[in-house]
Each structure stands twice: as structure tokens, then as C-alpha cells.
Amino acid sequence: MSSDDPIARFLDARSRAVAAGARLDGAAAVLATATPDGAPSVRWVLVKEAGEEGFFVYTSYESRKAAELEANPRAALAMHWPEIGEQFRVEGPVRRAPAAVSDAYFASRPRESQLGAWASPQSQPIASRAVLLERVRELEARFRDGPVPRPPSWGGYVVSPLRIEHWIEGAGRLHDRAVFERDAGGWKMHRLAP
Numbered sequence: 765m766s767s768d769d770p771i772a773r774f775l776d777a778r779s780r781a782v783a784a785g786a787r788l789d790g791a792a793a794v795l796a797t798a799t800p801d802g803a804p805s806v807r808w809v810l811v812k813e814a815g816e817e818g819f820f821v822y823t824s825y826e827s828r829k830a831a832e833l834e835a836n837p838r839a840a841l842a843m844h845w846p847e848i849g850e851q852f853r854v855e856g857p858v859r860r861a862p863a864a865v866s867d868a869y870f871a872s873r874p875r876e877s878q879l880g881a882w883a884s885p886q887s888q889p890i891a892s893r894a895v896l897l898e899r900v901r902e903l904e905a906r907f908r909d910g911p912v913p914r915p916p917s918w919g920g921y922v923v924s925p926l927r928i929e930h931w932i933e934g935a936g937r938l939h940d941r942a943v944f945e946r947d948a949g950g951w952k953m954h955r956l957a958p
């Protein structure tokens with residue numbers, strides 16, 4: 765697709781990747797964050813929703829990535845779908861998702877994932893896996909058959925894209941790189957050499 769709207773390009777590519785067999789609904793992405801003095805770190809996450817409002821990622825607000833995002837609210841995401849030979853890179857400021865959005869996504873998750881979010885102090889040291897499994901058993905007893913509410917320490921972040929690159933694999937290393945940058949007038953596109 766050669767749309768001049770990078771969000772439309774992203775959504776189109778993701779659905780083609782899923783149709784071509786991409787796992788995890790084509791949602792796997794690498795999320796880069798950095799400390800205020802510029803030390804970077806990356807990890808895989810799932811980009812659940814993507815649209816005009818931004819790219820939504822859900823995690824623990826007590827995790828390492830959250831600590832870095834709270835102190836330095838900027839991030840970069842990269843997604844690669846080998847099934848279709850395309851990559852997207854997204855960069856921009858980050859904010860927490862509205863509580864209602866995090867609530868709705870949490871409510872849609874399988875019960876064991878909901879309990880896992882309560883049980884896991886993400887990115888903190890734990891004594892053993894047994895400690896974690898014991899916490900899950902305690903939580904099962906606590907919530908019984910009732911609904912599991914969203915833990916206050918868990919929710920979404922939204923990356924608002926200011927720059928999106930769409931990379932399309934080409935023959936002989938002549939890949940196509942379309943870079944979109946957003947200003948007050950909307951998205952402007954230019955090409956980069958591969």
C-alpha cells in the first residue's frame with residue numbers, strides 16, 4: 765500500500781502479515797525506552813491497538829520500562845513482519861492510557877492473565893517461581909468466582925507517533941524506506957536511502 769497516511773499503512777500491513785501467518789495477531793514489537801541520562805533498554809511487548817490516538821502497550825506500572833517512561837516519557841517501537849518483508853519504526857512521546865481504556869483491555873484478558881498481573885511484581889527480584897505460584901493460589905482464593913479488577917499498578921501506555929518509518933524489503937538490498945513526520949499540517953513523507 766502506498767497511502768500517504770502512515771497509520772493506514774501500518775494497519776494494512778499488520779492485517780496482511782496476519783493473513784500471511786504472523787503469530788500473536790501481528791502485535792509483537794520491540795519497545796525502546798531510556799533513562800533520563802540516555803541509557804537505553806529494549807524488550808518485546810504487544811502493541812494492542814494502533815490508530816490516530818497512538819500505539820497502545822499494556823504493562824506493569826512498577827516495571828523497569830515504566831520507571832524509565834515515567835522519568836523520560838519518550839519511546840521507540842519497531843515491528844518486523846518477515847511474512848511480508850516489512851518493518852515499521854514508530855517514535856514519539858508517551859503518556860499513560862486513560863484508566864477506562866486500561867480497564868476495558870484488562871477485562872478482556874483471560875482470567876489467568878488477570879491473576880498473573882496481580883501476582884507478578886514485574887521487574888522486581890523474586891525468591892523463586894514457587895513464591896509466584898503461591899501468590900496466584902492466594903489470589904484465586906481471594907477473588908473466587910468474582911470478577912478480577914484491574915490492579916492499580918497495571919495499565920496502558922500510549923506512544924503518540926511523531927515519526928513513522930515504513931520499510932519494505934526490496935530485491936538486491938534496494939529496500940524502500942518511507943519516513944513520515946508529523947507537524948501541525950499533518951504527515952509529511954520523504955524517502956531515505958536503504
Ligand SMILES: Cc1cc2nc3c(=O)[nH]c(=O)nc-3n(C[C@H](O)[C@H](O)[C@H](O)COP(=O)(O)O)c2cc1C
Pocket residue numbers: 792805806807808809810811821822823824827828829830886887
Ligand atoms: C513476544 C513477547 C511479547 C511480550 N509482551 C509484553 C507486553 O505486552 N507487556 C509486558 O509488560 N511484557 C511483555 N513481554 C515481556 C517483556 O519482554 C519483558 O520481559 C517485561 O515486560 C519486563 O520488562 P522490563 O523489566 O524492561 O519492564 C513480552 C515478551 C515477549 C517475548
